[in-house]
Amino acid sequence: MMSDQQIIEGCAKHERKAQQLLYDKYSRFLLGVCLRYATDRSEAEDILQESFLKIFFNIKDFSGTGSFIGWLRKVAVNTAITHYHKNLKFRYHIEIEEFVSVETGTLSFEEDFFTSDELFRVLNELPPGYRMVFNLYAVEGYKHKEIAEMLGIDTNTSKSQYSRAKAAIREKLDRLRTIKRTYSAGTDDKRI
Secondary structure, three states: OOOHHHHHHHHHHHHHHHHHHHHHHHHHHHHHHHHHHOOOOHHHHHHHHHHHHHHHHHHOOOOOOOOHHHOOOOOOHHHHHHHHHHHHOOOOOOOOHOOOOOOOOOOOOOOOOOOHHHHHHHOOOOHHHHHHHHHHHHHOOOOOHHHHHHHHOOHHHHHHHHHHHHHHHHHHHHHHHHHHHHHHHHHHHHOO
């Protein structure tokens, strides 16, 4: 088994075996990153493939300082942002003023109440701009100023989209919680 350093060196020399090992080792992780930014699995797989092309062609630029997996994730996120910009004109776009922010008043949700599939579905239902800002801020840890520069928007737009994304997520999770409780109560009644 080759170490990451050996894989990196092999990929820098365009060795197919090293490229395959890199793909096999990190493709599942990077697909998870891509899924957060894509509208469906097919689009995420396209972003993943573009990411690996960039990784293979630019791996010589990895300095060796810092985390290799962090560098890979950054390439995937930047590829997703580029993909978003390229396809923005083809997406259905919801004007920010049309999306009303509604606070539910719910303080918190139990961590184990929602499955990962349910949370993924809720995030995927967000308008593309909201989802992009939410992922970059809440998941990747970028600041609003950085997000604004990456997406070519105003810093206040980034903050607004993040706030509205949180409100939309809260609303969707609250609705889902009500449905689950109703279903759960209905099955409890049938057992009695």
